[in-house]
Amino acid sequence: MAKYIVKATIQTLEKGKKLVIKPSAEPQEVPKALVKELLGKGLIVETGTGSAKSAAEPTQAGDDTGTGDDNSGD
Known part of the structure; x- marks a missing residue:
């Protein structure tokens, strides 16, 4: 089993036994x-090379707080 961030409770049968995987910010098998x-349904997220927290909480576009002047129409 590989490790992923689980975003929703997953229930399945494995080797004839019920397997329940609960959501967590920590990587799980x-x-x-x-x-x-x-992955296709968005119920798990790959841990990748970043931290588990960053994989569980993606950043929003447009959060740049740079100090540059974007007003080029002077």
């Missing part, structure tokens, strides 16, 4: 057979 489907 997810059965490889489910990864593609769960």
Whole structure:
């Protein structure tokens, strides 16, 4: 099983036993057979090279607080 950030409760059967994976900001193991489907539905997020918190909370576009002058119509 690979590790991913889980955003919703996942219930499945694995080897005849019920498996429940609860949401968490910490990376958790997810059965490889489910990864593609769960990624497509947005229920899990790849941990990648960043921290688990950054993967769980994507940044918003337009949050740039730079000091440059964007007014080029002078």
